[in-house]
Amino acid sequence: MTTELAKAYDPRETEPRWYRFWEENGFFTASADPADTRKPYTIAIPPPNVTGSLHMGHACRTTFEDVLIRYQRMCGRNALWIPGTDHAGIATQVVVERQLAREKLTRHDLGREKFIERVWKWKGESGGRIMQQLRVLGASCDWSRERFTMDEGLSRAVRHAFVQLYNEGLIYRDTRLVNWDVQSQTVLSDLEVENEENVQGELFDFAYPIEGGGEIVVSTTRPETMLGDTAVAVHPDDPRYTHLHGKHALHPFVDRKVKIITDAVLVDPKFGTGAVKVTPAHDWNDFATGKRHKLEEINILRKDGTLNENAGPFAGLDRFAARKAVKAKLEELGLARGTKAHTLTLPRSQRSGTVVEPIISTQWFVRMKPLAEPAIAAVEQGKTRIIPEHWNKTYFHWMRDIQDWCISRQLWWGHPIPAWYCVPCEHTHVALTAPQACEKCKGPVVQDADVLDTWFSSALWPFSTLGWPDKTPDLARFYPTDDMETGYDILFFWVARMMMMGLHFMGEVPFKRVLLSGLVTDERGDKMSKVKGNVIDPLDVIQGATLEDLLDKARKNGAKDSGLDYLRKTYPEGFAAYGADAMRFTLLSYSPQTSKIALSIKRIEGHRNFANKLWNAARYVLMNLEGHGALATQQRPAAKQFANQFILSRLGATIETVRAAADDYRLDEAGLALYHFVWQDYCDWYLELSKTLLQSQEPGVADETRAVLLHVLESALRVLHPMMPFITEEIWQRVPKAEGLGKTIMLAPYPEAARDGMRDLEVEREMSVLQAVIVAARAIRSERDIHPRLTLPLTLRADDAAARALLQREQEAIASLCKASVSVEALAGSASVDNSATSVAEGVTLVVPLQGLVDDGKEKERIERQLQKLEKDLQAIDKKLGNAGFVDRAPADVVQKERERKAEIEHSCVQLREALAKLQKV
């Protein structure tokens, strides 16, 4: 074991090395230690999606999960990931559609067999790449259980779930209006439809001639749907139309009469003409209206979005072409009544982006209300905690207003629906295996050609991946999972449905906590999108990239010019190699409350600098240990020296803070505490103080200091390890350690405040006095432009004997940290020093005689400034203490504290005024 660290810190050198080490030594593991029979800490980890690149979202979630796993493991729990293996559909769909678009193909062109072959191959390749990338980030998870869908076990679970729900009456088949994606040619669930708002459209008015004379004017944003109209509705109380009740209008294009109906639900008499065309087969409200009035439902669309034979003369036209044609024809017939600008919301497919058409179709649905109730109760009763808590409201809101879920999809990938139809008698069979023949008529059967929504199988994931429906040992041991960590964007899609299915099939919640992280955005807070060109690849941040690299990648992803400009403007130099540790630490540093993580490269750079700081501190410690034999024990060294006591106390405090924060999932707070401890307490104060102690001739002092330096460093590495796994491992391997700590820091025990630290509040208080004095002395030097090489003659005066004793005792430390010659004396009766700089800190008066070094005018100004500030504070305090209400009603300790502060400030003012008076005299 060498004690020598390379001269410079380069994250690119440490990461691959430790990644290999972990892999070779079997630390990427998803399986529980078979010898350990305790209930382990488990975290559910979804598989990476398969779109071909690792994005910030994965980096963020993986990091969070990995930190929790490492932390729990170091705390002595058998902690592990439960990796998932499903997600057949969503990712595939994205991959496939992008690929097809690139080749200007539709899936129908390829044919089913070729198509599927191609998809699996592509998924396998990009999936492997992502696993590789996640490891670079430090995820200590084994993805070997990852198999891409169609896994027989999962398929079986899906069939079981479907059949059971069907038998319980919770799955049914019905003819209804559904969202149809004409490009992907499949139905979509409500959640897969995105609304594009504020689209500038037009409202087109036209007239239906009434049988027997007259007309009725209706408005529409989709004129082509009039081909499917079967009624015109008016409000029953609208006097304008009373005379038309029960009459019929004549359809101008097809041989059909359109009934005038009255409906108070559909019609708002104040909107437009107060008459509404009703198209039951292509509009949600009209469908409901049609049901109320038993209207005929006339479908006018084919699957590809062209009009069918019901459209009469317009058959064969695309829906948008038909829109124009219908309008033109109505103009021609003199039935058009003009257009108005109208702002509307367009429903678009989340997948293909095309405008969704509501059409009538027979699909499978899950009855949600009975499933939702227990899922609501579980969160209400705290069986599952959602963190941050404010998501509860959103969860409840959605759950209480839940609609039935359309689960069939007309795609070629995904889990087939275990339903068979008899060809002759149309009887439906739902079963685990294909029936040989129809049980009613013995006729031949065919399987439902549709597949299930990917989220249906995903909803089963917490138990299907553990062997359900069999009662496997894994299922008994690992269900429910402790933590489920994911982005809030799939709270409804996935989390809520897992809750429902878990409770239904297992009778128990699937996880005890749901941790919802924010969405990573660019620095402006805009969602990352390949088209916008603002996608930051975590690997570029980790390994470094030039601006050209970034631009190339963006171009390849089809970014617009404006996106390229954004990159040029924001990252003119590209990225330095900041390393995975800095990347991880930064992702963790955002508060979990935030729903938007506007990733700031500057912040990452700051954390890279932090890693460098730690690296150099370690170099310092190791340098000073050289030639001093083995010091390492697992015990905290006994400390007699003030500085050593101080840092052990701070270490204890930090461990307490970090553990409390981590237990509360506030990794941001944990990280901040560590950042300050390492940089400020350890490096800025303690390492500087140690320099004097290491020179000490007094027996034992230097040895004690070496032991504390090492102990605190080694402990800090362990505290920090989950958040910065690479650098801490690298340094830890080189630090002298006691035997038996294991071959990796991953398995070393997590520090404990009482064992590794030594809390001493009195020491910390004394230190804060010293710090204040030292800072004040440095300020005197800096503000007078006294060169750092000149020794500052510093006199410290204090009334309090204890304070004097402290200053006396730590004289050497003060001298070294301010490069001063220090003398301590009582305030009372001290000789006045002409031409000196004066400052007051924590009741200690600092005097620096400065003949020839300082200009009196500047000094006057400085003191006056300090006085002004103090007087302002004093005024505020006086106002408070002068308020009878405050003195009477505020807690005694608050009042007392205020009084003490007042006394101290007054004392400071007196000192400063004296100094000022002296200056004016000169």
Add this chain to the structure above:
RNA sequence: GGGCGGGUAGCUCAGCGGUAGAGUGUCGCCUUUACACGGCGAACGUCGCAGGUUCGAUCCCUGUCCCGCCCACCA
């Protein structure tokens, strides 16, 4: 229309009843053998606006204005 967040230093964000914090940026001084990916010091804020509760409000309540997101509706 309903709901949920957010508005704090130039920027990115913590804090959330008792003297306003961090990182980054800015301005000085310093290449002192752990570190210039650094050290030391400084400047910077009517904590969106208006009321209320309170001895005391950035924090709690009410209203209001912006910004973001989600859900629903849209002839």
